[in-house]
Amino acid sequence: MKRSLSFLLFFALSTTACVGEPGDGSGVGLQDAFCGPAMARVDSFMATFAGQEPVGERYGGTVVLGSLGDVSGMGPGDAISVEAAQHQQFLNFMTLIEFDENLEPAPYLATSWEISEDQTELTFHLRGDVYWHDGERTTAQDVAFTYLTVINPESEYANPGYFQAYLPGEEGVEVVDPLTVKFHFNPHADILETWRNLSILPHHLLGDVPTAELARHPFGGVCPVGNGPFRFSSRSPGDSWTWEANPAFPEALGGRPYLDRYVYRVIPSHTTLMAELLAGGVDVYIQMLPNHAVMAREEPSLRVPTFPYPSIFFVAWNSRVPELADARVRRALTLGINRPQLIEGIQRGEAILLNSGIPPVHWAYDPTLEDSLRYDPDQARTLLDTAGWVDRDGDGFRENGDGAPLQIDLVYNQNQERQQVAEVMRVQLQDIGVDLRPRVLERMTYSGVITSVEREFDGALVTFETGFRIDDRDLFHSEVRDGFYAFSGTVDPELDRYLDTLQLIPDWEEALPVWQAYQLRLLEVQPYTYLYSALRRNGVNRRLQGVAMDTRGDLASIRHWWTDPQSRRTP
Amino acid sequence: MSLLEIQDLRVHLRTQGGTARAVDGVDFRLEEGEAVGLVGESGSGKTILALSILGLLPQGSGTILPEGSIRFRGEELVGMDRNRLREIRGGEVAMVFQEPMTSLNPVFTVGSQIQEAVELHRPLGRGAAQAETLRLLQEVGIPDAGARAASYPHQLSGGMRQRAMIAMALAGEPSLLVADESTTALDVTIQAQILKLLKSVQTRLGMGLLLISHDLSVVSRVCDRILILYGGRVVESGPTREILEAPKHPYTRGLLGSRLSIDDRRRTLRPIPGEVPEATDWPPGCKFHPRCQEVLDRCHREEPNLLPMAGSQGAVEARSGVPGTGREARCWLLVEEEVEP
């Protein structure tokens, strides 16, 4: 018996040795006609830099970042996930421009750019010394290719809204010379934010791939050849991604990053993540739980960068259901929720109250809006009374004239924060006679329920990452009332007007009053109860230095991260 | 010095119902080359007695206290050092058990089980031990010994298995063989063969044989002397012929009445009424009195001693005075007879 068991053990060990070998990307048997040759070219290009490693004590070391979920891939369709977008933007690929610490546009792949006087043309001049990881030079051709790809709905790119004002198809882009590319569009707001976000794709590799196949092409998940400061090295699906320093990264942009290697690890439990951070198994634990942040701040070996982030957390009320069709009811619900208490209790005070979908880091954020729908159960009760919702049978909950109870089902997907918010809301709304029924849904079901045309929910807890360009058209415009993001489905001509105008005003000064009017109108219509914008908390081991985590993202400064040689991990 | 000398052996088992006095003061001797039979119904304590010789009483299920003395060639076995006891087990004293079905380990071949005993007790190399194993199998009358040695117990018939058990017992060249109900589980013809085998190896090798059975006829065919056990005590003992021809104890008479012998089919079966009581609550007085058909008043109160008797041959044998060797019986009837001339 024991013989057979040891045979089994041997079998498993040897299988692992030949199948599970990380490191060369070929390990998991993912090699195919595309990725095999592509990765081979990357390896041979990288090999030409052997022996030219820069000298300096900051160079070297591995950093491990731990997170709850996997990064789905590096393809344009994957950019919907914040984690994927960050890794595309800051590690694997390059964007035309980047934002500096003051959120001012700064040169990156483009050395300079001009916007024409009439706000209809944008010309980028590219660096000539940026190479794809397989040795090809990055040119205007790649930029044009990327643009044409993502505006094609078949590419499943997550933010097609960025290009709404652009002239359609080939008319929108013009390759002037190999290092100059020009875009044509109608005047619109926050033009440059688009180009901070969009990672440029390699034309020479993907040019022949039909756009419709791109979303499922092995490029995204198996061999994302980029041109960023780090080059993809290997991936163990569901477990980790490994990138290595790109020695060919332009000197002018800092050259090869300090770190030899960057590893993204999936650790599906917050508690394990925290244990790993304490044990030093991970150097960064992103999006810490509030209680873990409290713990980490007391730990001498750790620090907790805490910074505002362009994310918003809200309850979307489905105005299509009769109970929520009346704006007074929606306003009453907002008045009945003690949002400062939620912030205090659930986020430990580390969140900023919201009254509109503009996060505090956005230039149009209006702090004076804060006071207008402050927690006021009495006013909420009055509003509900006037809307015809009165407790007629004395059960503590309100009914309308027909005796139908004010019963609202609130859907969310499992997540500690949402669950707590839902539970607390239930208790608080009970106080004003509203029967809130939290209903937890499984992740895929949840997104199906809130985005499908049927909209089988009353209220939904939703978190959005907004970025620095706010465009609420797909949320509230009556033209897209059946659209993907039209959770609430309110119809308000005034809102429509603002939404149409706002996107067309490139000038901030000019746009600000419209933004303010828009937000005030939003308070009236109240399609959503905006809750708060939570600060982002990341736990970072102090051995990791040069880390500036801010509003731009956790990884914005990854090129400058370095570790003390004495404190480096062994491999 | 006798081969085996048991003096005042008591084995008490603590059970849930109380202390069971399974063996309650037994004395007897067995000389070199002698075949002695131990007869009693189940519950008479004969198996416990046999097991206590080699210290094989079941452990754990109630504490067992063997008291008294068991000497093998003068060496005290009770409380003996475990290593020495192991040498004696299988080496000088071997046992053959009741159930050949279950007494052989089902997962090892017959040959390997015998060879194991050979290697344990005799300074033979592997090859020699193997040869010896085959020889032993032949000796106990197993045909095609080579093939049988490679068989597993379940592949053999009951008789074959018991032969294999005997071969295993002979492996250590013992000077005493204890056979506990070794033929009970077999059918009658096989039983006769095995008995014949036992007798023949005993005489051939000059071993002592302690044959234990509930069946007086079985024992009588092989043994020189017989001890009748009831209630953990010897109630009668004597040379086989004398016991068979002139049983002194009513119990012995009962046993003779209830035996069913091959050569004596016509005799009517007269079983002893009642059952052996639990060893935890023996009746006061003579332990047999509730079942005895010749019971006296005295039997209810006092237990008789083992009385030496004159055998039918007239004289008490030379070793008289030493308990457990001559003709003895434990019954008030005998006292009454003697008192009443």
Added chain:
Amino acid sequence: MGSRVRFVLPGLPHLFRGRVLEGGVALFLWLGLLALSGLRMDRVLQAPSGDIGDWVALLTLLGVLAGVWIWSAKDEVGGGGGAPGGSVGSRGVSVEGWRVFRKDPMAMAGLGIVLAFYLAMLLAPFLAPFEPEARGAFEVGGDMALRLAAPSSTHLMGTDQYSQDVLSRILYGARISLTVGLLAVGLSLTIGVFLGAIAGYLGGRIDTSIMRFVDMVMAFPRLVLLLAIVALFQPSILVIVLALAFTQWPFTTRMVRGEILALKGREFSEAAHALGFSRRRILFMHLLPNAMGPVIVVATLGIGNIILLEAGLSFLGLGVRASTPSWGFMLFEGWDYMMDAWWVAAFPGLAIVLVVLAFNLVGDGLRDALDPRQREGRSQ
């Protein structure tokens, strides 16, 4: 001294006569419950106007008080012998089995813990120091410091992230955890025994097709099957109980079939057959009762297993979600606080360990008492 003493306090005469265990338990129960009703007089008086849980608690309180007294008096008169209190595990157990079981201190301790938990569950409204959903921190003007408060004299087991009292929630949560265990095992027993008996007794095609299906269900690793069912159909008590029962019955079926097959060949069933009893009667009146010993053992061990499985499902976010959650779900909710506010998850976890341990002890005891050959394997 007996006759008058027995009316002073239940259990006292037993104590005098040296029957410490029975006397002690009776006395403790009686005095304890009396003290409880004294201390929580207001809550007890409120009960008649409360919900069904309050009613159950009130009836339990009065019932146990009366029951202990009656038992004590009767037992004293009758001179002992009976079992103290109501014994869940002893239903259908032969007197001989109970005698063996009673002698086993570990099994009795297990039974004691199980009964104590059930009693606590029934009496939860009176025992719990707080309402299970009292959220001081989130009341109007509430104090956030009430959240995740460490164990103290007010909150013996601390408070959770909603400032709810952990002890109170454990007491109320027992309803779900223990009920889920009982229901799932009960359901799987019903299905399993029925199908197993039919398969074993009738044999032939019916047997083959039932056992093929059993094989198929058992070819799924249990937790994955559970996960799939619960995740795809949304977790609710009903779904979880059904899923647990669905993954449990094949084990029962297989075992009952084996028992019936073994019993079929035995003399008494052949005798019954010869006497001309109908097949149904032989199966249900003669064979099944004889097969029930091992079934009861496995069922008892199964309850512990089910509670563990439910905890596992909860840990993966697929547990029983209700305003009063199961222990498993409490454990899941508290898991994220394990590093800094361990009490939120640790105490529900401890309750799980204790109850599962107790059920296993009872199961072991029953096995020794009913069927010393029976063995079990952990099948999670």
Added chain:
Amino acid sequence: MLSFALRRMLAAVPLILGVATLVFIALSLVPGDPALIYLRPGVSPEVLERIRETMGLDDPLGIRYGKWLWAFLHGDFGYSHFYQMPVRARVLAALPNTLLLASGALFLSFLIGVLVGVLQAVKRGSLLDSVLSGVTLFFYSIPSFWLALMLILIFSLGIWGGPFSFPVSGSTSPGAALLSPWDQLTDRLHHLVLPTLTLTLILTGGVARYVRTSMLEVIQQDYIRTARAKGLPESKVILKHGLRNGLIPVVTLFGVYFPFLLSGAVLIEVVFAWPGMGRLMLEAIHSRDYPVVLAGTFLFGVMVVLGNLLADLLYGVVDPRIRERRG
């Protein structure tokens, strides 16, 4: 023996296919649209429709089943929409990790469990027996993920002091591929310690309890008395004659534990962030990645059958009576 194994394997084929079919039907009964996985703002309704078409979701169930079965029998497990790679590649990345963990834990738990069980049986009723019974029952009753965290706290974070610093999670250190083969092996073993220990502790309880019961029965058998009467030393009586027989029923347990380890490890895999099959299945179920669910189920079915087969073969090895019956 070989023909027996072959016959058993052949007999298992319909079983496994039945299992896969059952899953297929069950999945098609589940409310909700599997194309939901593509539901994201960039995907227009037309694109979604085309995806549904390529996934064959618009075909009637029978045709879908036929297509699926055909591909399946040809070794094509389909494409994982969630991981954006062929299902086979994804499963092959997870399977070795699970097998490694499972076989290590299985080996250790049987080794320790048998030792403990034998010890308990031999010393039945002693203090040692009671203590070991208590300990094994405790581990048998504790939620596995709970135990896992305790072990992390003690052996990784050293909350009780002590020189332990085993890795908290994962199956290798980052960048382990650069190490020498020897260091890679030790690194992997190092990472295996805590998950294996957790599983082992949980399983050992069950094995020990089982072995104890089995051995208690064996020790009372006549052939044990025979072995003693032969003069064998007690250790040999127990370990050779007793254990060999006591292990026969334990082999069945092996068939039960093998599938348990594959799935039961999911909780352990989550706590230790171990990239194995359990987590893959969990993730696939959550994200409605049906091809992975189907392939995983199929694989589990195969493993269960193989586990039972292995148990049966072992049965033959330890019990000659069974061996003979099979011819």
